[in-house]
Amino acid sequence: MERLLTVQEAADSLQISESTVYRLCTRGLPHIKKSFGLRFRQIDLEKWLDYDKRKAIHADNILTNALTNSPPLVIDKAKGGKGKLAKKKPTCFNYGFGHVRLRTYKSRNTCWTIDYRDENSKRIQKALPYVQNKEEAALTLQKEVANVFNRRHGIERRRGKIKFRAFSEIYLQYYAMIVNKSWKTDAGRLKILEVFFKNTELREITPLDVERFRKSRLKAGNTKSTCNRYMALLKRMFNVAREEGYVEKNPVQKVKFYSEKDTLKERILTEDEEKRLLGTCSDNLKPILLIALNTGMRRAEIFNLQWSQVDLKSRRIRVEKAKSGKLRFIPVNDVLFNELCRLRNNQSPFVFFNPDTMKPYVDMKKGFKAACRRVGIAGLRFHDLRHTFASRLVEKGIDIETVRDLLG
Incomplete structure (x- = not known):
């Protein structure tokens, strides 16, 4: 079987940056979309270089005319060589x-x-x-x-001036929307960043400006962990800008991220709390909580779960498009098996869907918080159900490697 190249290997083969590879994919560079990212065939890259699919390798279309309008290969008749050259025609x-x-x-x-x-x-x-x-x-x-x-x-x-708002649009369209599954979240945060930095020249933004932005988010009521997400997005954006030659340094590198040790405390659900929570939640929410507690799947993985991924005969769930990019299989226990059999008669390809729209749920935060409030469970997040699943496996003596593989 032919080995496919990663984005980094394709970039090395074409002698361009990884971000430029992503941009060229939107302009005709042959590629294969996998659940874990883009892959390339070496022969496709060579053909793309040799013939009329040749594209510019820089942001400002360096050598576009020369590379894209390459004439067919012709053989010239060289004159007879002298000295070290042989008499044969090269x-x-x-x-x-x-x-x-x-x-x-x-x-x-x-x-x-x-x-x-x-x-x-x-x-x-x-x-x-x-x-x-x-x-x-x-x-x-x-x-x-x-x-x-x-x-x-x-x-x-190549290092021409560009304003923050203009480059944020380039970053979103040619990078985030291609490589980041959660690009819609990035789009929302970029709007907040654009309001603050406006039309400031990208190369004029300093670490002090970044600090001021972070302080403004704290005043707006964002937590330190949310501020770190803004910083991570801004850092990725400037890294792409540096690769493309718009800036020489990344101002975010000199800004220390907030510690999240105090804000990321895990909350493990007790068996008594589980009984009370399942006993009071709605019929739509209960099966979602059951699959979260018995598989440790992420919220997005649960909401996007389709029946084609559920094998009731072998009692396992195939998780695709995971955050880690790896395919994994999760066994189905008796509790979850009975619940899935009950849900199997629905007419939707999705296991969980909104009966009003027939589309998968986007979020059930309000219903989850309301159920927790009714039974007096404080400080519980939906993601804590994943922690609860992992903690219970460890308590039963399951080795850490197996737990890690199940969580993905």
Whole structure:
């Protein structure tokens, strides 16, 4: 079976940044969508480089005309060689912005060479003794010509000024929406960031500005953990900006995140609390709580669970599109089996759905909090049901590795 390349390996093969790979995927770069991310075939990347699917590798479309309008490969007839060159005619491939040649010497040894012009229009010919084929030589030529382009137009062209609001739109469209499953959350937080930074030049934002933004969120009532989520988003955004050449440094790197030790205390549900909670919750909420307590699945995994993932014969649930990107299987115990059999007659592909819209639930926070309040259970979050599942497994003597695999 052919091995597929990761985004990082594809970036190394194309000699571009990972963020540029994501952007090129929206412009025709051949790729395969997997549940755990994007994958690439090496042969597709080589074809994309060799023929008319060639795209610019920089944010400002460096070498777009040269790379995308490459003429078909032609073989030139070279004149008879002199000196070290053999009398045999070398094979030459014309890419429009330079040539790749296979030279054959009197010793019958062969060597790939590249031929192009520098920023002063001086002809440059280089031998590539370690290159094994035409594709590798073409990649080397492309890199050299890109460097010539950068020197000719100055480094400031790639590091041009851009305002925060404009780059946040680029980040959301060409990065977050492609690689981040929770990009809608990022979109909401970016709106808050845009209100604060407005049209400030991206490269003029300092660590002090970042501190001021964080302080403003605390005053607005956000918790320290929520402020950390804003900081993490801002840090990712500036990392992409640095890769693209818009900024030289990431101002968020000098800002220390808040400690979350006091805010992330786990709350384990006792058996008595579980009985009281299940006894008072609604008919729609009860099966959701049962699957959370008996599988440890995340909230989004439960709400998006489909019957195609539930195998009642083998009594297991197949969890796809997990946060970790890994496929996992969770056994179904008797309590959960009986509940799933009761729900199996519904007419929706989803196990849990809103009867009014026939679509999966987005959230049941209000119903969950109301049920907890009615039975006097304080400080319990839905995510704590996942902690309860893991804690009970450990108490029964299940090893940590197995628990980790079940949680995903």
